[in-house]
Amino acid sequence: MYGLPKILTDKVEKNTSQFYKILKNSLKVKGEEILIISDYGHGENILAPMLAYGYYAAAKSKKMNVNLLFQDVKKGFMFADDHVVKAIELLEKNNIVILAVSNKLGRFGDQNSFRTYCNARKHRFLSATGLGDVKTAYYQQFMEAMSINHNRMKKKGYLIKKQWDKAKTIRVKTEAGTDITFDVEGMEAIANIGEYHQPGQGGNMPAGEVYIPPQGYHGVSGKFVIDGSMKTENGAILLDSPVMVHVKEGKVVELEGPNAYLLEETFQKFEARAKYPDRVRQIAELGIGINPGAVLIGSMILDEKVYGTGHIAIGSNSWFGGAIKTIYHGDQVFKKPIFYVDGVKKEY
Helix, strand or coil: CCCCCHHHHHHHHCCHHHHHHHHHHHCCCCCCCEEEEEECCECCECHHHHHHHHHHHHHHHCCCCEEEEEECCECCCCECCHHHHHHHHHCCCCCEEEEECCCECCEECCECCHHHHHHHHCCEEEEECCHHHCCHHHHHHHHHHHCCCHHHHHHHHHHHHHHHHHCCEEEEECCCCCEEEEECCCCCCEEECCCCCCCCCEEECCCCEEEECCCCCCCEEEEEEECCEEEECCEEEECCCCEEEEEECCEEEEEECCCHHHHHHHHHHHHHHCCCHHHCCEEEEEEEECECCCCCCCCHHHHCCECCEEEEEEECCHHHCCCCCCCCEEEEEEECCEEEECCEEECC
């Protein structure tokens, strides 16, 4: 069905109950119309259509009102296919949208932000983007990360959020050399714990991170060592040697390491396309992974959720309360972070 080999649809259908639990618990579906949007993937990397089909099969098994659409793989500056745009525009308010795409959804109409559109239309949503980084063999790792005890994760997520919301500064250190301080006074942390029950609410699946934007443009200084995975223009990669990122007054000023050129090339490509090139290298986010079922595989939607990791994003943060608006947002993951909230060491 939908171009997937039968051996894969059979594999996905074995997890129908797990997909249904997500529809039931994360979205609390109660008769709404469900629009699922995916793409065809490419080569061995067809995780996106597999996950999309999983949600579709689960919804169909419970006789839900569901529609599954496929389009070509899109980059962020491209437009979504016409039939997808039409379906999004015709979807009445207060329904549900699920994205499982290899890269991006693509632009539609005057909309540049899927999240902003869903919020305005009061759609609850799940989003899994950038799945083209992942070989089909990692399907089970995604299922494990989506099937963890969300209530237990919720307690940890809200504990961290409560501490970060009250903080003036958060300092992060690692044995690998990270030592960086964020001014977060007055900023609000987001706890992504896989619970999207209110109109206009949504987020990643797999879930499992807490993140916060820094104060303004200049509130971050220090250095951090990327030794987990690194987001480049061509997707996320696992690192065999670390990259040191030096930050001064909120901006990346120097990169070190054998793989540093990949991040530098990414910055340059986005700066060439950006309306405000000087914003591309701004520090946008501090985050911590809290999903005990997630593992590092070289896909940022999963990597940034791994328990025992932290991440720092570079670029835009305007959609979650920050001051920076640009065309780039790249998360960079590091291992074994130690957090100091207003100078007090915290055990997460």
